[in-house]
Amino acid sequence: MQSILTHLLTWSTVANAIDIVVVWYALYRLIMLIRGTKAVQLLKGVFVIAIIKIVSWYLQLKTVGYITDMIITWSVPALVIIFQPEIRRGLEHLGRGSVLPWTKSNQHVEEQRMVAQLDKAIQYMSKRRIGALITIQQNTGLEDYIETGIPIDADISGELLINIFIPNTPLHDGAVIIRDNRVAVAAAYLPLSESNAIPKELGTRHRAAVGISEVTDALTIVISEETGGVTVTNNNHLIRDLTREDYMKLLTAQLVPADEEAEQSPIVAWFTSKFGKGGTKR
Numbered sequence: 001m002q003s004i005l006t007h008l009l010t011w012s013t014v015a016n017a018i019d020i021v022v023v024w025y026a027l028y029r030l031i032m033l034i035r036g037t038k039a040v041q042l043l044k045g046v047f048v049i050a051i052i053k054i055v056s057w058y059l060q061l062k063t064v065g066y067i068t069d070m071i072i073t074w075s076v077p078a079l080v081i082i083f084q085p086e087i088r089r090g091l092e093h094l095g096r097g098s099v100l101p102w103t104k105s106n107q108h109v110e111e112q113r114m115v116a117q118l119d120k121a122i123q124y125m126s127k128r129r130i131g132a133l134i135t136i137q138q139n140t141g142l143e144d145y146i147e148t149g150i151p152i153d154a155d156i157s158g159e160l161l162i163n164i165f166i167p168n169t170p171l172h173d174g175a176v177i178i179r180d181n182r183v184a185v186a187a188a189y190l191p192l193s194e195s196n197a198i199p200k201e202l203g204t205r206h207r208a209a210v211g212i213s214e215v216t217d218a219l220t221i222v223i224s225e226e227t228g229g230v231t232v233t234n235n236n237h238l239i240r241d242l243t244r245e246d247y248m249k250l251l252t253a254q255l256v257p258a259d260e261e262a263e264q265s266p267i268v269a270w271f272t273s274k275f276g277k278g279g280t281k282r
């Protein structure tokens with residue numbers, strides 16, 4: 001028995017296991033990152049070319065094989081050029097330590113600061129009934145929606161968020177998108193949900209917040225211009241009329257995750273504990 005165990009636990013077996021886990025984890029992060037972006041379309045293209053290559057090799061189609069070889073050879077530098085901004089951001093992300101566990105505590109300070117600034121803006125705008133729509137990128141890339149907005153690329157501050165949403169100013173219409181703890185863009189267009197479950201009294205601002213939660217894992221905060229009510233959407237859930245205590249708990253749970261809970265969806269746990277399993281799922 002012991003000899004079987006010793007045989008199984010040779011370094012090469014352990015190395016193979018680590019190899020598989022690392023590759024699957026990297027693939028998982030990549031899929032989460034590109035979900036909901038144009039890169040998915042591109043990936044489908046790569047898949048089609050790979051199939052053509054296999055079929056042409058199997059049927060000995062030399063010209064088709066040559067053309068697919070050329071496409072594959074040239075697509076590598078082409079991909080680097082097309083995705084240069086995403087690659088740069090990914091490497092910056094890595095450097096800032098969102099992947100390395102020993103540098104995470106520093107990042108949490110940034111996230112706590114972000115929640116405090118969001119709180120400042122929410123309180124101010126909610127009291128004065130200033131309509132607002134703020135989407136915070138999580139694992140899914142929001143490139144497609146960021147492209148529709150006006151670039152800001154600034155540190156988050158409550159004052160900046162308030163200023164953006166002051167009515168009748170050039171940036172107030174549309175959504176602010178926050179990426180990597182920075183205000184990426186304002187006046188962005190989000191996809192509108194077609195769900196019949198959204199209460200009729202809620203208009204397009206709320207519909208856009210639900211829409212983005214249907215196609216990505218982003219967390220979105222809505223402040224109603226009509227009532228000043230605070231709503232949060234995430235993973236197809238819409239939670240209305242949150243008190244300050246409620247939204248602070250929710251934002252902290254979702255945006256400043258405890259290390260061991262980082263891969264879970266705290267909003268779903270929070271939602272279930274608050275409203276039970278039969279709560280409002282859009």
Ligand SMILES: Nc1ncnc2c1ncn2[C@@H]1O[C@H](COP(=O)(O)OP(=O)(O)OP(=O)(O)O)[C@@H](O)[C@H]1O
Pocket residue numbers: 131132133172173174175188189190191192201202203204205206207208223224225226227
């Ligand atoms: N697809 C969209 N993407 C981003 N922002 C949008 C989108 N559709 C509407 N909005 C924003 O919502 C505003 C219109 O809000 P509307 O009054 O229809 O929504 P509402 O859900 O009833 O919210 P409120 O309670 O604030 O009135 C627009 O002026 C615009 O700023």
